Amino acid sequence: MNIQSISKYLSLCVIGMTISCASVSSTAQNKKPKNIILMIADGTGLSQISASQYYNTQPSNYDRFKTIGLIKTSSASDLITDSASGATAFSTGLKTYNGAIGVNTDTIAAPTILEDLEKRGFATGVIATSTITHATPASFYAHQKFRKMELEIAEDIINSGVDFFAGGGRKYFENREDGNNLVATLESKGYEMYLDRLNPMLSLKKDKNYGFLLADSGMPKFLDGRGSFLYDATKLGIKKLSQNKKGFFLMVEGSQVDWGGHNNDSEYLISELIDFDTVIGQVLDYAEKDGNTLVIVTADHETGGFTLASKAGDYNTIEPSFSTGGHSATMVPVFAYGPGASEFMGIYENTAIHAKMKKLLKQQ
Template sequence: MQFKSLFALLSISYVLSSCISVNVKDNKVSSNFSETKKPKNIILLIGDGMGLSQVSAAIYYKNGKPNFERFTTIGLSKTSSSSDLVTDSAAGATVFSAGVKTYNGAIGVDNDTIPVETIVEKLSKEGFATGIISTSSIVHATPASFYAHVKRRSYYEEIATFAPNSGVDFFAGGGIKFFEKRKDGRNLLNEMKEKGYSVFTENLPTKPSLGKEIILMAEDGMPKMSEGRGNFLTDATKLALEKLSKNENGFFLMVEGSQIDWGGHANDADYLIEELLDFDKTIGAALDFAEENGETLVLVTADHETGGFTLAADGSDYNKLKSTFSTPGHSGTMVPVFARGPGENYFNGIYENTAIYHKMKMLLDK
């Protein structure tokens, strides 16, 4: 009896160990993190205000297959801040950049307004190349949370003062007035040049500069897609990837589709959907790069959902969709997390939004 029991136990152990080794090889499940293939680079795309209904809009309104459908790993993120059940973009982005729950309005600081090192700052010190792209101004809540530390998101001019010494290799978005037309008289674009940045305010360059660069294409936020913004978000992302991928140590790039949120706040379905489809196109560019590169993890998520957006049947006509909103503000619903590339298996499941930072940090730790 003892021999039979021992044999059975050894047989089970062998089967389990065989299953684990196969799963590690397939990069699906790992019993030991050190055995999982790690990415060299991470592209984090944030669809501000993008919930599941917003993602669904890409399925119904895009001509062709949306890039969201190219992902095979999908999780859900809980979005509450430390101060409120419903987060704002500042606290919602600070969890991605610094890994801490904080109060609504906080930019790169904790509950006690103490600055917390961001993933961009950490990686820059370790020799990674870093980039920040947004269709808002680069001092707006989401991009600001990756390089600045202020008590209130509305301190735009103070946020801008962090840019020259941020270590960020590539900035692209709007916000010229916060750098040039300031109450204190400082010209931060000149200061950026003194720090080795190439400055562009007229056109998006076709080739990356040799050194750091800042591209500001609007006085404040970028124009809407309906106002002729064109392919800025996709082209800026491609330009950043061409530049940052030259760094042998790896890179981290954050790309924000800011105005999905603005369409939600306005309860304007056409605005929201146009911005969402532009964001989906940019996701496609990131995935194309990652598939060719082979060492890049692409993550797509949101800080929160905006508008209580719903795609409902139009009355009794179940073949016609009607876009509706339940609020001009944010909602507390969970948001999706899409992952593709080395380490993607760590983004399955339901978890707090802070986990996204800690998973990224764990994967990039050398």
């Protein structure tokens, strides 16, 4: 499949999804939110976002934001961050070393915003197209000294209190080398666990938590048939968490934009980014109707040194290209809509995302 056919392919996959293309208004920007939905398109910089505009048959939902900022992404150990330290900066407000999951530079556990809100009676959730134990989602509920410790990270979710989670990573929960069946353990703690499919029309019980582990490792690529998983999981997650009258926090990660960047595979990257863009549309539609939800869309870092260059000097032909198979040190954008959105304007460190969210929910 070539890049030019991606838009047509994606359009067929999202038939039935209603996406409003109207610009988001700036009403209610000064009051504090009841809910926060933090959306992270892993590895996404401005060129990736531009690709969603050029290659999408629908208007990009990024265009609906009026409040935009920029974050500096360096970690405590390196000028160029990895996803673990980048996500830990968001979740704890601390700069830490590359590879750290919810711990400071001395490997001491640091409280995350998810844990803080759980203690205060909020509902919480994490969704990812990677394993649910991967660096970004893990950094919101786990505390381990290195990101590759996914067996240990899986154990951390048991007592995290998270009300809803969805992604891959089934092999870290059952058929483990240590013989522990974490799926059974979660069920004993009041979770309804689903290991084969996610039904977006599932009837949800207020007294139950929900876990979806739909692949042994990461979820399939969008181009390989993942379909509307991210859209459906987000819809179901909001449905579950909004049952809580106190409020909720939901982290949604488009994990594989990053993987497309690492592979220097523009078709992979662009299809993942447009899938994520579709979910942004759903979330903005919900927030617009709800009036009490702050939506933050950002990235932990940029991956691939991705560029939309001209092809052989032809300024009417775009040729996506890469400068690295790793991450880059460029600043990444932050888009915000809803109560408190104005807090996210300007240029600031990635740790400020946590500080701003905590400030806005402090008296809720």
